[in-house]
Amino acid sequence: MTRPYNFSAGPAAIPEEVLQEAAADMLDWHGSGMGVMEMSHRGKEFTEIYTRAEADLRGLLAVPANFRILFMQGGGIAENAIVPLNLSRGATADFVVTGGWSKKSAQEAGRYCTARVAASSEAERFRDIPAPAGWRLTPGASYVHLCSNETLHGVEFHELPDLRALGSDAPLVIDCSSHIASRAIDWSRVGLAFAGAQKNLGPAGLTLVFVREDLLGHALPITPSAFDYRTVAENDSMYNTPPTWGIYIAGLTFQWLKRQTEGGLTGIAAMEARNIAKAELLYRAIDGSSLYVNDIAPAARSRMNIPFFLRDESRNDAFLAGAKARGLLQLKGHRSVGGMRASIYNALPLAGVQALVDYLQDFEKTRA
Numbered sequence: 001m002t003r004p005y006n007f008s009a010g011p012a013a014i015p016e017e018v019l020q021e022a023a024a025d026m027l028d029w030h031g032s033g034m035g036v037m038e039m040s041h042r043g044k045e046f047t048e049i050y051t052r053a054e055a056d057l058r059g060l061l062a063v064p065a066n067f068r069i070l071f072m073q074g075g076g077i078a079e080n081a082i083v084p085l086n087l088s089r090g091a092t093a094d095f096v097v098t099g100g101w102s103k104k105s106a107q108e109a110g111r112y113c114t115a116r117v118a119a120s121s122e123a124e125r126f127r128d129i130p131a132p133a134g135w136r137l138t139p140g141a142s143y144v145h146l147c148s149n150e151t152l153h154g155v156e157f158h159e160l161p162d163l164r165a166l167g168s169d170a171p172l173v174i175d176c177s178s179h180i181a182s183r184a185i186d187w188s189r190v191g192l193a194f195a196g197a198q199k200n201l202g203p204a205g206l207t208l209v210f211v212r213e214d215l216l217g218h219a220l221p222i223t224p225s226a227f228d229y230r231t232v233a234e235n236d237s238m239y240n241t242p243p244t245w246g247i248y249i250a251g252l253t254f255q256w257l258k259r260q261t262e263g264g265l266t267g268i269a270a271m272e273a274r275n276i277a278k279a280e281l282l283y284r285a286i287d288g289s290s291l292y293v294n295d296i297a298p299a300a301r302s303r304m305n306i307p308f309f310l311r312d313e314s315r316n317d318a319f320l321a322g323a324k325a326r327g328l329l330q331l332k333g334h335r336s337v338g339g340m341r342a343s344i345y346n347a348l349p350l351a352g353v354q355a356l357v358d359y360l361q362d363f364e365k366t367r368a
């Protein structure tokens, strides 16, 4: 039986092979007599799962040795507070506001430090990314935050800014929740990256933080101990009980990612090639139609989250019902943006995008 294609923005589709493997392990992981959810996080079985997951992730994303990988909880929204608590030193942090998520990050950071908007595309309804040369960066800022893929508005940084070339020594913080592992990350431009797992890596409840070692140890005194990056790093993410099930599923996803190949490429490079092909297929169908529209500047369009509107919005309900009948699930747009949104993360195959494109064309033809 084939499963429907799931276009959810998150929690989102997980590779079927991963779900099957987890199902097979549910009652007895590798002859241990225990399911993963029932194991001590300090036992040898879970230590094996954790160590492998960390090593696989480090290898997949080519994370440099001077970065620590932290397995935390609280999601991207908690990181909006945890980052300023750890990095701001109570001073000014700059925000590049390119959509709903970076806007939210700036608002939350303002509770812990001075949060300045260095650039914003809100007046243009977040349809493009302001050119870095025009950003008004604060001299001596403690960090610069951006959201490298705006899940709601469908804009993506296809290149991270080189802050040094812009005259800033501040570390760059990226919220890469909704495109982590969909493409390579240029670590030479990053000080800290964070991502909730539930878009591209596994279940909700696990948050990944990649932090350059020199940024550890500067937390404000009010920082909760469990959210002090240095404490988490010094305890190998076991200061408190980590989200063991989430780490296990993410670990299976890392193994799945390592197995992927595409035209001579493997791992993340294979995923990136596939994601480019998927996004091109869908944008071409939208741009070539007279019913659907996506008005994001082409150079800033996301490969992962593709919002689109029906020019005749009275047909929205019929569109969604017809999609569901064909096994194309969760295409409704976010409530703050409206319309439709197709999230085509790593686990959604090209065949799923083709099925959506076929449906888009068939639905357009049935126009009364």
Ligand SMILES: *Cc1c(COP(=O)(O)O)cnc(C)c1O
Pocket (backbone or CB within 6 Å): 010, 074, 075, 076, 077, 078, 101, 147, 149, 150, 151, 175, 176, 177, 178, 196, 199
């Ligand atoms: C989903 C998402 C978040 C929020 O994650 P929570 O787990 O709900 O806290 C933050 N940032 C981005 C870019 C997201 O896509």
